[in-house]
Amino acid sequence: MTFVTFFAGSGIQSALEPAGAHAARIGRLWDVFLIISAVVWLLVMIALFIALARRKREETPDGAARARTTVSIATAITLVTLAALLVASVLTGRAIADHAPPGTIQLKVTGKQWWWQVEYDDPDKSKRFTDANEIHIPVGVPVNIQLHSSDVIHSFWIPNLNGKQDLIPGHDGSIQLQATRPGIYRGQCAEFCGLQHAKMALWVHAMTQSDYANWLTAARQPSKIPSTPEQRKGEEVFMSSPCPLCHTIQGTDAGGKTGPDLTHFAGRRSIAAGTWPNRRGYLAGWIVDPQHIKPGSQMPPMLLDEGQLQPLLAYLESLQ
Amino acid sequence: MSAMETTPYALPDSDAEHEQLQKTWGPRRGPFSWFSQIDHRTIGRRFIVTAFVWFGLGGLLAALMRIQLAKPNNTFLSADQYNQIFTMHGTTMMFLFAVPVMEAVAIYIIPLMLGTRGLAFPRATAYAYYMFLFGGTMLYVAFFLNMAPDAGWFNYVPLSAPQFSPGKRIDIWAQLVNFTEISALTVAVEIIVTIFKQRAPGMSINRMPLYVWSMLVTAFMIVFAMPAVMVASNYIGLDRLVGTHFFNKAEGGDVLLWQHLFWFFGHPEVYIIFIPALGMVSTIITVFCRRKIFGYTAMVLSLVATAFIGFGLWVHHMFATGLPQSGQSYFTAASMMIAVPSGVQIFCWIATIAMGKPEFRPPLMFVLGFVAIFVLGGLTGVMLAAVPLNLQLHDTFFVVAHLHYVLIGGAVFPLLGALFFWFPKMTGRLMNERWGHISFWLTFAGFNVTFFPQHKLGLVGMPRRIYTYLPETGWGPLNLLSTIGAGILALGVLCFVVNALYSMKRGAIAGSNPWHAPTLEWATTSPPPHYNFLHLPTVSSTEPLWDHPENAPVVTGLALKKREVLITRLFDAEPDHLYLYPGTTPWAFLSAVATGGMFVALLFTPWALPIGVAIATTTLLCWFWPSSPRDEGEAPEQP
Amino acid sequence: MNGRATIDVSGLPDHAFGSRSIMWWMTVCVIAIEGTVFLVTIASYFYLQGNEAAWPPPGTRLPGLQWPTINTLILLVSLIPNQLAKSAAEKEEMLKVRIWMSVAALFAVGFVIVRTLEFRHLNVSWDSNAYGSITWTLLGFHTFHLVTDLIDTVALLVLMFTHHGYKGRRFVDVSENCFYWYFVVISWLPIYAVLYWAPRLL
Ligand code: HEA
Ligand code: HEA
Numbered sequence A: 001m002t003f004v005t006f007f008a009g010s011g012i013q014s015a016l017e018p019a020g021a022h023a024a025r026i027g028r029l030w031d032v033f034l035i036i037s038a039v040v041w042l043l044v045m046i047a048l049f050i051a052l053a054r055r056k057r058e059e060t061p062d063g064a065a066r067a068r069t070t071v072s073i074a075t076a077i078t079l080v081t082l083a084a085l086l087v088a089s090v091l092t093g094r095a096i097a098d099h100a101p102p103g104t105i106q107l108k109v110t111g112k113q114w115w116w117q118v119e120y121d122d123p124d125k126s127k128r129f130t131d132a133n134e135i136h137i138p139v140g141v142p143v144n145i146q147l148h149s150s151d152v153i154h155s156f157w158i159p160n161l162n163g164k165q166d167l168i169p170g171h172d173g174s175i176q177l178q179a180t181r182p183g184i185y186r187g188q189c190a191e192f193c194g195l196q197h198a199k200m201a202l203w204v205h206a207m208t209q210s211d212y213a214n215w216l217t218a219a220r221q222p223s224k225i226p227s228t229p230e231q232r233k234g235e236e237v238f239m240s241s242p243c244p245l246c247h248t249i250q251g252t253d254a255g256g257k258t259g260p261d262l263t264h265f266a267g268r269r270s271i272a273a274g275t276w277p278n279r280r281g282y283l284a285g286w287i288v289d290p291q292h293i294k295p296g297s298q299m300p301p302m303l304l305d306e307g308q309l310q311p312l313l314a315y316l317e318s319l320q
Numbered sequence B: 001m002s003a004m005e006t007t008p009y010a011l012p013d014s015d016a017e018h019e020q021l022q023k024t025w026g027p028r029r030g031p032f033s034w035f036s037q038i039d040h041r042t043i044g045r046r047f048i049v050t051a052f053v054w055f056g057l058g059g060l061l062a063a064l065m066r067i068q069l070a071k072p073n074n075t076f077l078s079a080d081q082y083n084q085i086f087t088m089h090g091t092t093m094m095f096l097f098a099v100p101v102m103e104a105v106a107i108y109i110i111p112l113m114l115g116t117r118g119l120a121f122p123r124a125t126a127y128a129y130y131m132f133l134f135g136g137t138m139l140y141v142a143f144f145l146n147m148a149p150d151a152g153w154f155n156y157v158p159l160s161a162p163q164f165s166p167g168k169r170i171d172i173w174a175q176l177v178n179f180t181e182i183s184a185l186t187v188a189v190e191i192i193v194t195i196f197k198q199r200a201p202g203m204s205i206n207r208m209p210l211y212v213w214s215m216l217v218t219a220f221m222i223v224f225a226m227p228a229v230m231v232a233s234n235y236i237g238l239d240r241l242v243g244t245h246f247f248n249k250a251e252g253g254d255v256l257l258w259q260h261l262f263w264f265f266g267h268p269e270v271y272i273i274f275i276p277a278l279g280m281v282s283t284i285i286t287v288f289c290r291r292k293i294f295g296y297t298a299m300v301l302s303l304v305a306t307a308f309i310g311f312g313l314w315v316h317h318m319f320a321t322g323l324p325q326s327g328q329s330y331f332t333a334a335s336m337m338i339a340v341p342s343g344v345q346i347f348c349w350i351a352t353i354a355m356g357k358p359e360f361r362p363p364l365m366f367v368l369g370f371v372a373i374f375v376l377g378g379l380t381g382v383m384l385a386a387v388p389l390n391l392q393l394h395d396t397f398f399v400v401a402h403l404h405y406v407l408i409g410g411a412v413f414p415l416l417g418a419l420f421f422w423f424p425k426m427t428g429r430l431m432n433e434r435w436g437h438i439s440f441w442l443t444f445a446g447f448n449v450t451f452f453p454q455h456k457l458g459l460v461g462m463p464r465r466i467y468t469y470l471p472e473t474g475w476g477p478l479n480l481l482s483t484i485g486a487g488i489l490a491l492g493v494l495c496f497v498v499n500a501l502y503s504m505k506r507g508a509i510a511g512s513n514p515w516h517a518p519t520l521e522w523a524t525t526s527p528p529p530h531y532n533f534l535h536l537p538t539v540s541s542t543e544p545l546w547d548h549p550e551n552a553p554v555v556t557g558l559a560l561k562k563r564e565v566l567i568t569r570l571f572d573a574e575p576d577h578l579y580l581y582p583g584t585t586p587w588a589f590l591s592a593v594a595t596g597g598m599f600v601a602l603l604f605t606p607w608a609l610p611i612g613v614a615i616a617t618t619t620l621l622c623w624f625w626p627s628s629p630r631d632e633g634e635a636p637e638q639p
Numbered sequence C: 001m002n003g004r005a006t007i008d009v010s011g012l013p014d015h016a017f018g019s020r021s022i023m024w025w026m027t028v029c030v031i032a033i034e035g036t037v038f039l040v041t042i043a044s045y046f047y048l049q050g051n052e053a054a055w056p057p058p059g060t061r062l063p064g065l066q067w068p069t070i071n072t073l074i075l076l077v078s079l080i081p082n083q084l085a086k087s088a089a090e091k092e093e094m095l096k097v098r099i100w101m102s103v104a105a106l107f108a109v110g111f112v113i114v115r116t117l118e119f120r121h122l123n124v125s126w127d128s129n130a131y132g133s134i135t136w137t138l139l140g141f142h143t144f145h146l147v148t149d150l151i152d153t154v155a156l157l158v159l160m161f162t163h164h165g166y167k168g169r170r171f172v173d174v175s176e177n178c179f180y181w182y183f184v185v186i187s188w189l190p191i192y193a194v195l196y197w198a199p200r201l202l
C-alpha cells in the first residue's frame, strides 16, 4: 500500500502527525475518509476496466436489465456510503466543537500584516502581558484563543494541534488548542493576506505544566536591566532611534504598539514571524533592512552605523 | 463546390438552392467586414481560439509559478510578481478560459446539433465575443503595465478594499468580471432560446442529445449565478470609486457579505464549467462505444439535480470563517449529496461502455482519463466537504490539488477530447490520431505527477498562495516533482495545439461524418456551409443519423432569399412559425467598443457612466434600427 | 445518398405572439437575470441590516415616503395603457398601438421625473454609511433598468410611426415590450416595500 505510506505524515507543521486532542480526532476522521475513498476509487476503476475489456455479446434485453440493476445497486451503495461519511463527519465536528470549560487559559491572538500579536489574559490585570509570534501552552489543558484581526483576513492554523480558523475584521472568532504531548509546533497564516502572506508563521510551545508555570512567571516580569556597557549603549541606541515608536519593552519607556512587543525578544526562536532564525547575523540584517527579506513589511529600514548596530544587537539579545 | 454529395440529408438537384442560400447567408465582404460577421460558426471559431490564447497565457503563468515553487527560498519571482501571477492565473483560467471556452464550443455546435440555421440573436453573439475579447485584452494590458490584480481570483475584502489595495489593480479585476459576465449572460440567453425554440422538427424534449441538455442546464445556471458576482463586483467598484461602505465595517459594512455573494456565484461557476464537459463525455462515449447512452433519463435528471443542488453549497468555501455549526452540517450534507448525481452518471457511462464496443481512439482516451482523474477529484471534494477535515485542508495545496483534478480532469480533458472529436466538423480535416494518443498520455501522466503530490503538500502544512517557503518545512522535493510534472503537462498541451494547427492545413480530409456519429451536426458537410443545412433535418430519436444512414427525412419550403429560420414548439418541436434573422452588421462590434470603453473609463471616473451609457445607447439604437434590407433579414443586394 | 422531403413549412406564419415567439423567451431570460440582480441586492440589504442595532443607523433620517408612493401609483396606473397597447399589438391594430404606447411612454417619463425627487428625499448619501450605500444602489439598479426600458420603448414607438412598423414581427416586439413593463412594475413593488417600509416596520 504505497498509497497509504505516501500519506503517512512527518513534521512539525503537519495535519498527519497530531499532537493535540482536536487534531487527533480529525486525523482519525481523515483515516476513515482516506480508506473509503481509496476503495471507492479502486472499485470504479476496476468496473471501468472490466467494462472495457469485456468480450462483447450481442445486446439482449436481459443485459440492459442487468445493467439497470447494477447501476441502481451502485447508486444505493453510494447513498449509504455518503450517509455514513456524513455521520462520521458530524460526530467529529461535535466532538471538536469549542466548549471552553471555565478556568481554561484564555489567550487573545490578533493577526496583523504580517505577524501575530499574542495577549495572555488574566483576571488580575497586573498579570496580563503581550508577546508576539509565539504561543506557550501547557500540555493537557484546553486553551481558548480569541481571534481578532486588525487589518485584513488572516487564518490561524497549527496543523499538529487543530484545524484552522479565520481572523476576520468585525467578526471575532475563537479556537481551542489542547496539546497532548510537549513539543514545538509550527503554524502559518493560511488565508491570503497580501504581499507577505508567505512569511507570517508562528510557533507553539507545548510545555509540561511545571515548565509552563515557570515560563509564565518569567514572562510576566519586565525585561532584564541591561548588564554590560555594550547592552546599555544598545539600549540608548534603541531609545534614541525610532524603535520605541513602534515597539514596547516592558520596564522601559518604549511603548509603541505598531510592532511586536520585544520585552522577551531574546527568548524567541525566530524573527519577523518565522522568517529567519533568531541569530545575530540575521537580526542585524533584519534591523538594517527589513524590506530586503520581507518586502512590504511594516517596519522601515533603519539607518544605523556599525558603532550603533553591534550594541543594539547585544541589547536585543539581552531581552530575556 | 457542391453541398450535397456526402450527406444523406440533401434533396437531389439542389445546386441552385445551394447557390442562392450561399449568397443569402454568406459573410459580408469588403475592407472592414471582419468586424461585421455574426454567424455562429465564425464567431464560435474565434471564441474558441481566443479562449485558447488565454489558456496558453494562463498556462505559461502557471509554469512561472511552478518554477518559483520548485525549490525553497527561490527568488525567481518576487512576492509582488507571484501574487499578481497566481491571481492572473486563476482569473484567466476561470473567467477567460473555462467558462468561455465551454460557451464557445456550444456557440459552434449547438445550432448544428439542433439542425437549425443559426443561433438566436446572431448579432448578440458577436457582441458577446467582443466583450470577452476586450475584457481579456484589458486584463493582459494591465498585467504588462504591472497593474494586474493581486488579491486572488476570489478577491476577498478587506484585502481588496481601497485601504489595503490602493491603485487600480483591483478595479481592473472588478471590470474584468463585468466584461466576462455580460458576455456569458448574453450567450446563455441565446443558448436557452435556441434550444427551446429552434430544434429540428421531431426533436421533442426527450430526444435532445445529452450535450444539448447539458448546455441548457449550464445556461440556466449562468442566468441565476452570474448576477451575484456582478452585483458584488459593482459593490467593490463603488466602494473604491465613489466611497460607498458595503465592506467597510466602520460604517456598517460587512466583509463576509462579499464571501457570501462571491461563492453564491463561485460554486455554481465550477459546475458551469463541469456540466458542459459531462455533455461532451456522453457524446464521445456514445460515438466511440457505438451505442446509445444507457440511462438517458437518469442522465438528464442527474444534470438537473446537480444544477439545483449546486446553488445550495456555497458555504462549503467558508467553513473556516466560523459560521454556526448547525448551518455548516447542512452544507456538508448538501455537498455530499451532490456526489450522487455525479456517481449516477459515472455508473451509466460505465454501463454504456460495458454494453458497447469501445474503440480506443483519442477522444475516448481523453474521456477514460477524465473518469480516472475526476472520480479522484470528486472524492477529495467529498473530503473537503466534511467540516473537520476542511478546517485542516482549507486554503492549502490540498485544495489546489482538488480544484485542478476536477477542473482539468473534469473539464479540460473532456474538452480536449471533444475538440479532437469536433475538429473535423469545424475544419473539414481530421487531427492526427497518433499525436492525439501521444498528447493524451503526456497530459495524463504530466497531470498526475503535477497535482497528486500537492495533496500531500497540503496535508503536511503547505498553505496555498505562498510565494516561497523555508527548507525546514520539507516541502521541497514534492514541489520539485510537481514542477517536473507541469513540464510534462505543458509538453502534452503543446503537442495537442501543434497537432491542431498542423492538421488544420494538412490533416486528412474528413467528409461529412468521419466518426459515424449519430447527431445532426454530422448531417451536413464539414465544415458546414454558411447556412448550416441545405434542407433542415427532421428527427425521430436521439440518434437520427443511425436511424437514417440514407434517405433521411428533411424539411422543405424555407425561403432562399431571406434569412429565414424555422421556429418550433417548446416541447414537441413541431414547426410553429418562421422568423427572419438580421444580417451582418458592424454595430454589434461598435456597441461592444462603446460598452467596453465605458467600463475602462469607469476605472478612472464615475462620469464615464452617464457619458458611456449615452454613447452605448446610440450604438445600440443603430444596431436595432432597420436601416437596410440586411437588417430585416433580406439577402444583401447582388452586385 | 439523398434525403426525402417530409414537411413543407412554406405556409407557416411569419410571426407569433407570446410564448411561441423567441422574443418572449428572450424577455423571460432578461427578466430572470434582472430579477436575480434585484433579489441579490435585496438579500444584501437585509444582510447589512442584520449588522446594525437600528435601521436606519442612528443619526440617519428615514427616507421620504411621499414621492415613492406617488410613483408606485403612477406605475400601477400605467399598467392600463400598457395592457391596452399589448392587446392592440396582438390584434395588430396600428392606430391603437400608437396611441396607447405613447400614453404608456408618457407615464414612464413621468415616473423618471418623480424618481429624481425620490433620490433627493432618500435623506442619506451613498457615502454616509452602509445603509446609504445599499439604499442608493438598490434604487439605482431599478432606475437603470427603468431608463433603459424607457429608451427602448421610445425607440420602438418611433419605429411604429414609420413604415417599418407595418410588419407582423414589430407587433411582437411591442407585445414583448409591454410584457417587460409588467416586470418593471411588479419588481418595483418589493423594492418599494424594502426601501421605504422595511426601515419603518422592521
Ligand atoms: C469542475 C469543477 C469542480 C467540481 C466538479 C467540483 C466538485 C466538488 N467539489 Fe470542488 N472546488 C472547485 C471545483 C470543482 N469542485 C474549485 C475550483 C474549488 C476551489 C476554489 C478556490 O478556493 O479557489 C473547489 C473547492 C471545493 C471546496 C472548498 C475547499 C476549501 O477551500 O476549503 C469543497 C468543500 O466542500 C469542494 C467540494 C466539492 C464536492 C463535494 C464536489 C462534488 O461535486 C464531487 C462529486 C463527485 C464524486 C464524489 C465522484 C464521482 C462519484 C462516485 C464515483 C460515486 C461514489 C462516491 C462516493 C461513495 C463518495 N470543492
Ligand atoms: C481551468 C482552470 C485551470 C487550469 C487549466 C489550470 C492549469 C494549471 N494550474 Fe492552476 N489554478 C486554477 C485553475 C486552473 N489551473 C485556479 C482557479 C487557481 C486558484 C488561483 C487563486 O488562488 O486565486 C489555480 C492555482 C494554481 C496553483 C496554486 C498557486 C498558489 O496557490 O500559490 C498552481 C501551482 O502549482 C497551479 C498550477 C497549474 C498548472 C501547472 C496548470 C497546467 O495545467 C497548465 C498547463 C498548460 C500550459 C503550461 C500551457 C501550455 C502553453 C502552450 C502549449 C502554448 C500555447 C500558446 C498559445 C495558444 C498562446 N494553479
Ligand code: CUA
Residues within 6 Å of the ligand: A111, A112, A114, A153, A154, A155, A189, A190, A191, A192, A193, A194, A196, A197, A198, A200
Ligand atoms: Cu496573514 Cu496570510
Ligand SMILES: [Cu+2]
Residues within 6 Å of the ligand: B266, B267, B270, B313, B314, B316, B317
Ligand atoms: Cu464549491
